[in-house]
Amino acid sequence: MKVVKEGFIHQLNFYPTLFPVSCYFVEEENELTLVDTALPNCYKSIIDTAQKIGKPLTRIVLTHAHGDHIGSLDKLKEMLPDVMVYISKRDERLLRGDRSLDENENKTPIKGGVPKPGEIKTQPDVLLQEGDRIGSLKAISTPGHTPGSMSFIDERTKAIIAGDAFQTRGGVSVSGHTQVLFPFPAIATWNKEVALKSAIKIKNQNPSLLAVGHGKMLKQPGSIIELAISKLEKTIS
Numbered sequence: 001m002k003v004v005k006e007g008f009i010h011q012l013n014f015y016p017t018l019f020p021v022s023c024y025f026v027e028e029e030n031e032l033t034l035v036d037t038a039l040p041n042c043y044k045s046i047i048d049t050a051q052k053i054g055k056p057l058t059r060i061v062l063t064h065a066h067g068d069h070i071g072s073l074d075k076l077k078e079m080l081p082d083v084m085v086y087i088s089k090r091d092e093r094l095l096r097g098d099r100s101l102d103e104n105e106n107k108t109p110i111k112g113g114v115p116k117p118g119e120i121k122t123q124p125d126v127l128l129q130e131g132d133r134i135g136s137l138k139a140i141s142t143p144g145h146t147p148g149s150m151s152f153i154d155e156r157t158k159a160i161i162a163g164d165a166f167q168t169r170g171g172v173s174v175s176g177h178t179q180v181l182f183p184f185p186a187i188a189t190w191n192k193e194v195a196l197k198s199a200i201k202i203k204n205q206n207p208s209l210l211a212v213g214h215g216k217m218l219k220q221p222g223s224i225i226e227l228a229i230s231k232l233e234k235t236i237s
């Protein structure tokens with residue numbers, strides 16, 4: 001596991017050479033927010049890293065309910081029972097193993113590793129909606145990869161943690177646009193037309209940093225994001 005720090009954001013990058021999976025600590029004055037929990041065996045490194053930073057982990061925020069983002073959730077909640085857990089209202093259903101779609105949602109099937117009903121024991125404390133605040137982070141609804149995917153922008157710096165709305169491994173791309181060198185996030189994407197709209201929404205935030213679930217963080221990502229959007233647009237139109 002490798003830790004990379006950019007401002008208030010610490011990226012914990014597991015298996016960087018094989019199948020990179022990242023989760024993030026967002027540093028607040030007196031505490032830490034963990035965004036995503038990586039794979040089931042990552043909890044020990046997550047706790048060790050919090051101890052090294054020297055601040056208590058008080059919140060866990062989930063970008064979406066895929067297995068490589070919620071893997072250590074139960075273990076962390078068991079070890080730190082006071083931690084508050086946040087997920088979007090929509091993806092909480094996926095966390096419970098319910099893959100059903102709403103009336104108004106695009107009827108493409110939800111893909112990727114979603115927990116089986118009853119598999120995840122943790123009950124989220126807060127079901128997030130657009131604009132909710134979690135410390136310095138603001139929740140932005142960015143569906144597409146899953147119906148309830150969310151991104152989180154740090155209002156101090158405009159760094160954005162976008163889960164799998166983008167990937168930077170194997171080439172920078174919008175969720176749903178297959179990168180031959182690392183196709184897994186695209187294979188796990190529910191709806192790329194919806195993902196495209198969310199990518200534009202992220203671009204319009206003018207983020208100073210793009211941090212994603214799979215791949216390196218990108219500073220001043222504006223033009224790279226634009227390019228990734230135009231590439232996906234070409235495959236759709």
Ligand SMILES: [Zn+2]
Pocket residue numbers: 064066069112145164185188
């Ligand atoms: Zn995912």
